[in-house]
Amino acid sequence: MAIILKGDQKISSVPTSKMKALRINLNSNIYGTFAEIGAGQETARNFFRAGGASGTIAKAMSAYDKDFSDAIYGIEDDRRYVTESRLKKMLRHEINLIEDRLDRKKHPEKLFFSYANTVTTIDFAKKFKGHGWVGIRFQLDPLEDYNEIVLHLRFKETEAKLQQETLGILGVNLIYGAFYLNDNPKELLKSFYDNIDKDKLEIDMINFSGPRFMYVDNRLMSLQLVKNGMTNAVMFGPDGNNLLPAQVLYKKNILALRGSFRPVTKVNMDMFEKSKIQFLNEKKVNPEKTQIIFEITLSNLRAEGEINERDFLDRAELLCSLGQNVMITNYQEYYRLVEYFSEFTKERMGLAMGVNNLVQIFDEKYYRNISGGILEAFGKLFYKDLKIYLYPYKDKETNEYIKSTSEN
Known part of the structure; x- marks a missing residue:
């Protein structure tokens, strides 16, 4: 030595x-x-x-x-x-x-x-x-x-x-x-x-x-790969075994739902069900070649400081029990997630998100590390064959619903 x-x-x-x-x-x-x-x-x-x-x-x-x-x-x-x-x-x-x-x-x-x-x-x-x-x-x-x-x-x-x-x-x-x-x-x-x-x-x-x-627990080992900087994204299936993202996503239509899932709420599942129906009805989407992913970012897992492994496994257990494929990524910005998916497929992709998430996309602080700023990020995000499914939000003060249309 x-x-x-x-x-x-x-x-x-x-x-x-x-x-x-x-x-x-x-x-x-x-x-x-x-x-x-x-x-x-x-x-x-x-x-x-x-x-x-x-x-x-x-x-x-x-x-x-x-x-x-x-x-x-x-x-x-x-x-x-x-x-x-x-x-x-x-x-x-x-x-x-x-x-x-x-x-x-x-x-x-x-x-x-x-x-x-x-x-x-x-x-x-x-x-x-x-x-x-x-x-x-x-x-x-x-x-x-x-x-x-x-x-x-x-x-x-x-x-x-x-x-x-x-x-x-x-x-x-x-x-x-x-x-x-x-x-x-x-x-x-x-x-x-x-x-x-x-x-x-x-x-x-x-x-x-x-x-x-x-x-x-192989899911915990999967988390370590991202945590240690060995990769930017890992994936595991309902059985708890780790999956190879490239193999699962290759030439697939991809619908991703990002969240903390702590725990999985009725809103999460309603967002999932509604976006899934709309996504599968798209002409460019083949239901038999569609992969749906529940995604958790590393920054989300670190929201309260150090990553709590027991908390992570609890979330993973719940999502797996619902029969879902789970992905852990180091992509805080949506455009980086879409770029990652684009390595494996050119087919139609979808992101299901709430209004709050869409508002955050327009925050310029997330794009200070790229030369073109927010314009470059949006170019990378929407250059791909991507569709966003926006889940409405009810303003507690006005009781009005904020959604993708101009109506309240």
């Missing part, structure tokens, strides 16, 4: 990738396989270079050819290769091979693992920066069932070589964290960026499973 001197104090930095890999290699009980598709054997390379890898690596492989990959792991229904289902097949297949080929009686103390990634790096035209799935399936006790950590990443760097190197460091961090930081999932999550700048990589989904993570 490197030591940095600052005045009379000694500040310990995080372990280097080589130190992490070496610690894994020197643990005689940790033994497993590496299967990496799409960006070279970058993670395995770190372990080979650290030394002592013969006691850790049972096999390292890449199945680049699609026919070979299909022959090993099977064919996906959608014929795609960079998917969560592909990654999980890889993890389970490799673990099953270890179990079949190594005699437990001969290796009673071994902790088996399989690490895998399936990614696509930046294309030649540099139009698509690339993304991928990374995961590990591992034991912490030979008599226990396997634990699993699966995450999705989006590359930000503009050279394939740099993306490959970043992926290799992330892989080392994941394997190290799985074995040495598993008792503190929040710290494990933060450790993914050890020796990696956040402007190189975005992690926008993660799920923990297995006996050692039975107490982990």
